[in-house]
Amino acid sequence: MKPRLLLRATTFAVAGLLIAAGSAFAKDRKECDRVYKPSVGQPGKDVVWVPTPDELVQRMLAMAKVTPKDIVYDLGAGDGKIAIAAGKLGATAVGIEYNPDMVKLAQCYVEAEGVAGKVKIIHGDIFKEDFSRATVVTMYLLPELNLKLRPTILNMRPGTRVTSHQFTMGDWEADETAEIDYRTAYLWIVPAKVEGSWNFRDASGQQFSVALTQKYQKISGDVTAGGNKQPLVGATLRGDEIRFAFNDDKGVTRTLTGTVRGNEINGTLRAAGGGEVKVSGTRR
Ligand SMILES: C[S@@+](CC[C@H](N)C(=O)[O-])C[C@H]1O[C@@H](n2cnc3c(N)ncnc32)[C@H](O)[C@@H]1O
Structure with missing residues (x-):
C-alpha cells in the first residue's frame, strides 16, 4: 500500500475505534x-x-x-x-x-x-x-x-x-x-434604577436637569432647561438603555439616548433635523 493510502486507512481505523469507544461509554x-x-x-x-x-x-x-x-x-x-x-x-x-x-x-x-x-x-x-x-x-x-x-x-x-x-x-x-x-x-x-434628580451637560456646554420617577421599566419625569420646566416626551427604559425627548429653551426638540451605569448616564443628544452631541448626566 502506498504511504498516503496507508495513512488514510489508519486514520479511518483510529476514528472508527474512537467512535466505538465513545458510544460504549x-x-x-x-x-x-x-x-x-x-x-x-x-x-x-x-x-x-x-x-x-x-x-x-x-x-x-x-x-x-x-x-x-x-x-x-x-x-x-x-x-x-x-x-x-x-x-x-x-x-x-x-x-x-x-x-x-x-x-x-x-x-x-x-x-x-x-x-x-x-x-x-x-x-x-x-x-x-x-x-x-x-x-x-x-x-x-x-x-x-x-x-x-x-x-x-x-x-x-x-x-x-x-x-x-x-x-x-x-x-x-x-x-x-x-x-x-x-x-x-x-x-x-431587568431595568436600571434611574429614579431621582439628574444634572446633564452636553458637549457644547449646555446644561439641563431631569427629575425621573420610575415603576419597574416605566419612567416619566420633567426636564428643566433654561429656567423652563416641562414633561419629558416618550421616556423609555430597556435594561440600561434610556431614551427621552424634550424641547430646549429655543424650542428645538432634543432626543437623549444613553446608557445608565449606576449614578451616571452617558450618551448622545440629537436635535430635530440637526446634529448630535455627546451628553453625560450624574444623579444628585
Ligand atoms: C414546574 S417544574 C419545572 C421544571 C423545569 N424548569 C421545566 O420548566 O421543565 C418545577 C421544579 O422545581 C423544583 N423545585 C421546587 N421547589 C424548589 C426549590 N425551592 N428549589 C429548587 N427546586 C425546586 C421541583 O422539584 C420541580 O422539578
Whole structure:
C-alpha cells in the first residue's frame, strides 16, 4: 500500500475505534430513565414537577435571545430540559433543583445529550443559591414564588433577561409575551434604577436637569432647561438603555439616548433635523 493510502486507512481505523469507544461509554437517555423515572405532578419542595413542552422551551430561549455569550440559570430545573436546550445554543447553563433524584436524572440527561461541557445541574434551593451571575433566568414555578424571587431579580444586573412559563410577576408587567398551545411565556428585562434628580451637560456646554420617577421599566419625569420646566416626551427604559425627548429653551426638540451605569448616564443628544452631541448626566 502506498504511504498516503496507508495513512488514510489508519486514520479511518483510529476514528472508527474512537467512535466505538465513545458510544460504549456515552450514556443514552434510555439508560438515564432506568435510574429514575419521575412522574408528572410529583411533589417538589415549593412546587410540583411538570416539564415545559419543548416548543415553549425554545420560544422562551428565543425571547431571551440566548447566545453562546449567555449564562442561563433555570430555577427549579426538573429534568434539566431548559438548561440542556440553552447549552445546545452554546450558552453556559446551570439548573438548580431541590429533588436529589431529579438532579441525578438531569445530570444523566446532560451527559446523554452531549452538553456536559456547558451545562451543570446543581442540587440546591432556588431561595438560597446565588444566581446573580446569570444573564438569563428561566423559570416555571408559581405566581407567589415569582413574587418571592422578584426583589432578588430586580437587583440583578440591568439588562438581565427573565422568562417565565405561565406565571407573571405581579404588577411588574412583562416586556413581551408569547403564546403556544394556550400556554404563555413572559419576558422581563431587568431595568436600571434611574429614579431621582439628574444634572446633564452636553458637549457644547449646555446644561439641563431631569427629575425621573420610575415603576419597574416605566419612567416619566420633567426636564428643566433654561429656567423652563416641562414633561419629558416618550421616556423609555430597556435594561440600561434610556431614551427621552424634550424641547430646549429655543424650542428645538432634543432626543437623549444613553446608557445608565449606576449614578451616571452617558450618551448622545440629537436635535430635530440637526446634529448630535455627546451628553453625560450624574444623579444628585
Ligand atoms: C414546574 S417544574 C419545572 C421544571 C423545569 N424548569 C421545566 O420548566 O421543565 C418545577 C421544579 O422545581 C423544583 N423545585 C421546587 N421547589 C424548589 C426549590 N425551592 N428549589 C429548587 N427546586 C425546586 C421541583 O422539584 C420541580 O422539578
